[in-house]
Amino acid sequence: MDDALQHVGPRLRAARTRRGWTLEDLAGRTAMSVSTLSRLESGKRQAGLELLLPLTRQLGISLDDLVRTAAPDPRVRRATMQRNGLAVTPLTPEGSPVAAWKITYPPGGSVERLRVHEGFEWLYVLSGKLRLRLGEQDLVLDRGEAAEFDTRVPHAMAASGPRPAQVLSIFDETGARMHTHSPDPI
Incomplete structure (x- = not known):
């Protein structure tokens, strides 16, 4: 699985729990089943835009927040x-x-x-x-x-x-x- 996509589920779960919401709370706000949301968070279901867009809107995050890759190497390597x-x-x-x-x-x-x-x-x-x-x-x-x-x-x-x-x-x-x-x- 693409490195960026494997982190979508844990990042969804983290955004939901930061708001203090249960699976049921978020599922109700997005008209999504608790089972679908649980499978997304655990990585057992592939996340498509049709599912991610309503979730990001409700959670107040961007798609980039869910699929960003690791930070680039911060070292500066330029010659004197x-x-x-x-x-x-x-x-x-x-x-x-x-x-x-x-x-x-x-x-x-x-x-x-x-x-x-x-x-x-x-x-x-x-x-x-x-x-x-x-x-x-x-x-x-x-x-x-x-x-x-x-x-x-x-x-x-x-x-x-x-x-x-x-x-x-x-x-x-x-x-x-x-x-x-x-x-x-x-």
Whole structure:
């Protein structure tokens, strides 16, 4: 039996019992016999649309709730990119509305060229120290510090000191595109 269909019966039973209904209660609400409903829940009867539609309506669930397959593998397996001297590791699947990245800034980087683009950025320093130029501000963020800013404010980042800075960065879609697909440095 198809994996999705073998779970229909137990999912029907779970939805019914969550409502506190007996087999008789649900059978009466759907004009279905108790025997048919019992056989559906136990997997002894194949569930067709003519039976499932009235059941899902009464139970307040969707057909997808009954036949969904197991959740896809949640692991993100995307390669680290080298981008203008930075190691950029994607932490979210491609096409996510919010993109998270681990960015490693090598020591000795420059923050002289400020950039401006649409979007927002949130960052968290995992290790090392990060120099953040944001408008007129020149800040150094230590491990464990975070920042959030509108990327329409001129900004630039680099490691501060003799060690690389590892940063968790979260961008909206526009910011991710600018930081990972733009021909200009990050």
